[in-house]
Amino acid sequence: MSRRAEEYAAQVLRREELSDHFVRLTLGGEGLAGFVSTGIPDEWVGLVVPGQFQSRYYTVRSWSDGELVVDVVVHEVGLVTEWALGRAGDPVGQTLTITEPKSSFALPDDAGWLQLVGDLTAMPAMARIAGTYADRLPVRVHAEVPDDPSSYDGYLPGSADVTWARGSGDGLAAAVEALELPEGAGYFWMAGESAQMRAIRKHLMREVRMPSTHYDVMGYWRKVSERQLRAVDPGPIWRAGKAQGKSDEEIWAAYDAARAGEQQ
Numbered sequence: 001m002s003r004r005a006e007e008y009a010a011q012v013l014r015r016e017e018l019s020d021h022f023v024r025l026t027l028g029g030e031g032l033a034g035f036v037s038t039g040i041p042d043e044w045v046g047l048v049v050p051g052q053f054q055s056r057y058y059t060v061r062s063w064s065d066g067e068l069v070v071d072v073v074v075h076e077v078g079l080v081t082e083w084a085l086g087r088a089g090d091p092v093g094q095t096l097t098i099t100e101p102k103s104s105f106a107l108p109d110d111a112g113w114l115q116l117v118g119d120l121t122a123m124p125a126m127a128r129i130a131g132t133y134a135d136r137l138p139v140r141v142h143a144e145v146p147d148d149p150s151s152y153d154g155y156l157p158g159s160a161d162v163t164w165a166r167g168s169g170d171g172l173a174a175a176v177e178a179l180e181l182p183e184g185a186g187y188f189w190m191a192g193e194s195a196q197m198r199a200i201r202k203h204l205m206r207e208v209r210m211p212s213t214h215y216d217v218m219g220y221w222r223k224v225s226e227r228q229l230r231a232v233d234p235g236p237i238w239r240a241g242k243a244q245g246k247s248d249e250e251i252w253a254a255y256d257a258a259r260a261g262e263q264q
């Protein structure tokens with residue numbers, strides 16, 4: 001029997017501008033008391049801002065002492081962007097709905113290294129993954145950010161080997177094609193704009209011939225000019241894909257297609 005997904009009412013306790021494009025929201029309150037983290041460092045929640053019914057997905061940057069932190073990229077227009085920018089009033093004190101956390105990161109036992117690649121939307125997950133593993137494995141990060149990288153000093157753990165690029169994430173596919181991955185088995189994790197991610201899945205499958213258990217490439221957002229993306233819950237797609245024995249990249253490709261409104 002299917003179970004209704006948990007939802008939590010979360011109050012915005014604090015709002016802090018980390019850079020011109022990145023806003024940190026600290027959520028808490030009694031409604032979050034029952035929140036249970038997956039403990040997996042790329043975990044995300046759906047966030048429904050006041051007055052809206054569609055959710056958008058955000059990485060749990062941290063969850064401790066009853067406080068849940070999300071770091072939100074603010075771009076030109078968008079449900080969460082405009083709300084986080086305060087266009088509908090100061091978010092502090094407002095109550096949001098948070099959905100049950102989900103995660104996908106799965107480090108194989110034989111991984112001797114970790115390579116993370118992403119744009120600004122992936123920074124919270126990259127910071128949490130690197131913070132979890134950098135003491136155990138060599139961790140390399142390639143991050144593409146819209147501001148001077150010095151705006152993000154200290155955001156990623158010092159133990160990770162980080163290269164920075166400046167841009168809105170359009171350069172990620174080319175950057176990965178030029179990357180020399182370390183020898184031996186490892187794990188490649190990447191997230192950002194969906195078209196870039198599709199190109200990289202093909203590259204890893206066809207050129208690098210990496211086993212699908214050794215990479216996880218997720219479309220976090222889709223560049224669309226006129227059409228709003230459909231809000232699609234990755235949870236049911238993930239569970240259906242797993243039940244059908246699909247690989248992670250097949251499941252994420254189905255998720256990208258569902259968000260784009262394409263036929264499966």
Ligand SMILES: Cc1cc2nc3c(=O)[nH]c(=O)nc-3n(C[C@H](O)[C@H](O)[C@H](O)COP(=O)(O)OP(=O)(O)OC[C@H]3O[C@@H](n4cnc5c(N)ncnc54)[C@H](O)[C@@H]3O)c2cc1C
Nearest residue numbers: 057058059072073075078079080081121220221222223224
């Ligand atoms: C598992 C997962 C984890 C995620 N974690 C984070 C996170 O921690 N922090 C974070 O900021 N985002 C994260 N994202 C991405 C975030 O959900 C999307 O960027 C979302 O579309 C933003 O919602 P919005 O309401 O601001 O814009 P929407 O209303 O969804 O979109 C409005 C317009 O903005 C454009 N747009 C959407 N996102 C961006 C962007 N990032 N840059 C430029 N243009 C954009 C769209 O193409 C559209 O034209 C994550 C996504 C997933 C699937």
